[in-house]
Amino acid sequence: MLKIAVLGSSGSIGRQTLAVADKHKKIEIVALAVNRNIQLLERQVRQLRPAYAVVYDHGAAVEFKKRVSDLKTNVLEGMNGLEEVASLPEVDVVVTAVSGAIGLKPTVAAIKMGKTIALANKETLVTAGSIVMNLAQDYQAKIIPVDSEHSAIFQCLQGEKQALDKIILTASGGPFRGWTKERLKGVSPTQALKHPNWNMGRKISIDSATLMNKGLEVIEAHWLFNVSYDSIQVVVHPQSIIHSAVSFVDGSILAHMGVTDMRIPIQYALSYPHRWVGLLKPLDLAEVGELTFEKPDLEGFPTLKLAFTAGRIGGTMPAVLNAANEVAVEAFLKNEIGFLDIAAVVERAMEKHQVNNNPNLDDIFQVDADTRESVSHMIEAKGR
Numbered sequence: 001m002l003k004i005a006v007l008g009s010s011g012s013i014g015r016q017t018l019a020v021a022d023k024h025k026k027i028e029i030v031a032l033a034v035n036r037n038i039q040l041l042e043r044q045v046r047q048l049r050p051a052y053a054v055v056y057d058h059g060a061a062v063e064f065k066k067r068v069s070d071l072k073t074n075v076l077e078g079m080n081g082l083e084e085v086a087s088l089p090e091v092d093v094v095v096t097a098v099s100g101a102i103g104l105k106p107t108v109a110a111i112k113m114g115k116t117i118a119l120a121n122k123e124t125l126v127t128a129g130s131i132v133m134n135l136a137q138d139y140q141a142k143i144i145p146v147d148s149e150h151s152a153i154f155q156c157l158q159g160e161k162q163a164l165d166k167i168i169l170t171a172s173g174g175p176f177r178g179w180t181k182e183r184l185k186g187v188s189p190t191q192a193l194k195h196p197n198w199n200m201g202r203k204i205s206i207d208s209a210t211l212m213n214k215g216l217e218v219i220e221a222h223w224l225f226n227v228s229y230d231s232i233q234v235v236v237h238p239q240s241i242i243h244s245a246v247s248f249v250d251g252s253i254l255a256h257m258g259v260t261d262m263r264i265p266i267q268y269a270l271s272y273p274h275r276w277v278g279l280l281k282p283l284d285l286a287e288v289g290e291l292t293f294e295k296p297d298l299e300g301f302p303t304l305k306l307a308f309t310a311g312r313i314g315g316t317m318p319a320v321l322n323a324a325n326e327v328a329v330e331a332f333l334k335n336e337i338g339f340l341d342i343a344a345v346v347e348r349a350m351e352k353h354q355v356n357n358n359p360n361l362d363d364i365f366q367v368d369a370d371t372r373e374s375v376s377h378m379i380e381a382k383g384r
């Protein structure tokens with residue numbers, strides 16, 4: 001049996017992970033964790049009977065403990081709870097499927113116990129990529145990407161990493177591909193949440209609309225595959241059939257294709273280095289028809305350029321990019337700022353930041369907290 005802990009079990013990736021586990025009876029769920037969606041967590045716990053359930057939010061945890069007092073499940077709360085289940089000796093794989101840099105601490109806890117991490121939470125690598133990858137090496141913890149592009153690249157590179165020349169990261173272009181800046185000014189959260197190809201959580205959907213998702217993925221790819229930023233090319237591919245590609249030194253390009261369903265990369269992260277029979281009807285290329293490619297619009301969607309800049313500067317700068325973006329996306333979703341303000345706020349936070357080139361984890365947490373505070377003030381002042 002493969003014993004797993006799912007951090008973020010009520011979310012898009014978390015629910016799809018449980019669907020994969022349900023199909024493959026060789027997976028046992030040891031722990032589930034959410035922030036505050038205790039309605040869904042209760043259903044999951046009653047069905048799956050994990051040994052542990054974590055509710056991050058204190059008030060929701062108190063209520064949840066009452067609701068499941070008839071069960072043997074140990075209910076934990078807060079960051080300690082997340083770190084505890086990520087470190088359990090009986091857990092083989094920790095699926096990090098929480099949204100945002102909150103995923104960093106439990107991922108580090110899991111790494112320090114030498115666990116295998118099925119990593120969906122890209123913000124962890126954006127915020128502290130160097131530290132996380134070094135720790136993984138020191139503690140011999142494996143990080144298997146879940147993000148569709150990185151799973152694609154990981155699969156293309158099996159056995160051939162030495163001959164890699166370039167990573168070709170595909171981007172759908174989001175719901176506003178081809179829109180002018182003028183048109184983008186007035187877009188609403190409802191419009192921005194409508195991704196053309198994927199059904200995802202709210203934060204990543206907004207990131208896809210601004211192209212920040214691709215920027216975060218560039219930094220994620222840099223750390224996962226140890227490639228320079230000059231060797232990462234972003235190509236807009238509106239059909240999202242090619243999930244990414246790699247170009248080798250001899251000029252050959254290997255691409256990974258599949259239907260737009262995250263259960264495939266989630267399953268691969270759990271089955272690696274093997275392949276299990278899939279849950280879905282495979283892609284029918286004859287039905288796909290056309291695959292098209294174009295250059296990203298860096299003027300209309302400046303977040304991608306900002307992410308390349310933050311990645312190249314390195315040190316604490318990517319943590320600033322990420323924290324500022326998380327706060328700005330939240331504010332956009334609450335209609336406190338406009339769509340184009342997201343990039344403007346991130347750019348301003350980066351301009352104000354004094355980079356620490358060699359941060360430790362405490363420095364990263366401090367920069368993350370300071371950026372959130374200063375960006376919140378920036379947004380408040382804008383609203384006045």
Ligand SMILES: NC(=O)C1=CN([C@@H]2O[C@H](COP(=O)(O)OP(=O)(O)OC[C@H]3O[C@@H](n4cnc5c(N)ncnc54)[C@H](OP(=O)(O)O)[C@@H]3O)[C@@H](O)[C@H]2O)C=CC1
Nearest residue numbers: 008010011012013034035036037056098099120121200201
């Ligand atoms: N969705 C997708 O297709 C893809 C997602 N990813 C990445 O995967 C991650 C998850 O995305 P997605 O599933 O879409 O996000 P969702 O918003 O759908 O789900 C987020 C999950 O994280 C939980 N969570 C948030 N904060 C905490 C916390 N402090 N403690 C415990 N749990 C917490 C939420 O709990 P609650 O419900 O209680 O708030 C929820 O279960 C992100 O980093 C995203 O970028 C990557 C590729 C594809």
Ligand SMILES: CC(=O)[C@@H](O)[C@H](O)COP(=O)(O)O
Nearest residue numbers: 147148171172173174208213
């Ligand atoms: C499913 C997945 O991995 C998402 O990150 C997806 O790639 C978002 O699509 P775009 O950011 O390319 O629009």
Ligand SMILES: [Mn+2]
Nearest residue numbers: 147148149217
């Ligand atoms: Mn992705």
